[in-house]
Amino acid sequence: MNSKKEKPILYPVSVAPMMDWTDKHFRFFLRLISKYSLLYTEMVTTGAILRGDKDRHLLFSPEEAPLSLQLGGDNPNALAECASIGEGYGYSEINLNVGCPSDKVQEGNFGACLMKDPDRVADCISAMDSKTSLPVTVKCRIGVPGKESIEDLSEFVRKVSLAGAKRITVHARIAILEGLSPAQNRSVPPLRYEDVYEIKRKYPDLVIELNGGVKTLEDISSHLTKVDGIMIGRAAYENPFLFSNVDRLFYQASPRMITRREVFDTMQEYVSKKTEQGEKPSRILKHLLGAFHEVRGARSYRRILTEKMHSNPGPKLLLEALESISPEYMDQRLETEESLSLTALESVV
Structure with missing residues (x-):
């Protein structure tokens, strides 16, 4: 680990980690359209890294940067080791998945079900933060059944930020852990943007990013008046040329003469x-x-x-x-x- 902790970089727009979608091929394609948006890997479990083929899971091409490695797991020591390994592969930051509601992820006791135990998440973040000089970030939901109030979300954000989370990305829907598929969890629970705005108002010094239902440049611009960053999910995959203007509008980059x-x-x-x-x-x-x-x-x-x-x-x-x-x-x-x-x-x- 490097002795100097890197400061988080503000990314006004990012592309969400999506299983089976945001692999190296899609990232290469999207990089031809946007040079500056933060991209994510698909979620990689700690077991896949520690017991599997590291190169297969972690190698990426330089063209894909800036690129965040999203990890799935609930063991602080395993996550810390994977964060250190990820730094060695050249990632821009390390992200912890606390938002996926799939049955498989729940069986491993990670993803959205971890929102029931913010102390556990804080322990994971602290361990990861101690083993890498890269920014450690979190992607979560606004809550889960039984832990879905603004007070619950506020307490979760407080604990993980104190543990070292440099950016907190909040999908503005709760995760229904039983009875809904992952696809339904992306559309059935209502969007609660005001909850995310309230977290930013309550913690003005934290970097808060909003995810969920954002589909247009106008949506991005409107939300950015209230939060620090916007994460685009399905719209980036279903309409990748949406990102044609992102670099110029939100990263102040010079226009590119590419067709x-x-x-x-x-x-x-x-x-x-x-x-x-x-x-x-x-x-x-x-x-x-x-x-x-x-x-x-x-x-x-x-x-x-x-x-x-x-x-x-x-x-x-x-x-x-x-x-x-x-x-x-x-x-x-x-x-x-x-x-x-x-x-x-x-x-x-």
Whole structure:
């Protein structure tokens, strides 16, 4: 461990860790669109790291940074060891999952069920913080049944922040631990944004990030008047070009002169390279299905990929599918997306 603890970096916009979605292939693709948004790994359990193939779970390409390693577990010592290992692999920060409601995660006594035991979470954070110089962060829900009041959330935030959590990301729904699937838990419990705003008002010096139901640049801008950061989940996967303007609007970056065609030329090269290395093309191409959100030709594009990517696709399948999208759209610069809203947004951010 380095002797000097790194200060947390403020990330106005991040992409949520999502199992089976935010793997290295999707992260490579999204990095072509946004250079500065914080990305996350899929959740990796401590057992997978300590008893499995570390390189398979932890290696990533430099292009993916800044990248947070999300860990799942409830044993402070195991989490601390994994945090130290993660630092050695070059991650930007270490995040603890206290929000996943799946049955499998509950069987391991981690994820959202840990919100019942904030002292345990605090012990985990403290142990991790002691073994790495990287910022240690937490992603949680606003609560679970029996621990769902604003007072419960406030006490949870107080304890984990005192233990060393440098940023607390709050999904603004409670997690229903019985009777709902993970997918239903992302939509059925009502959003309670005001609870997250209240936590920021109560702890103005803490870095508080909001997650849940954010789908547009206007949503991001509005929430950022009340919290420090916004985490985008499904919208990032279903409409990745939403991030075309994020760097300029929320990171004050200079406009990039890149077109959609150039993004997909790079992805074609990436698919070819990874296929030669033995990767199944479908594992990459599935992440590109949502690339053209509500664009003419998108249905045909998705149909071609869906029908062919699992059955010995040719090396140019992606290019074949892209023929369904108009050349004019492909040759537009990325940052023309949602141009009608940009002037209004820039007056806010």
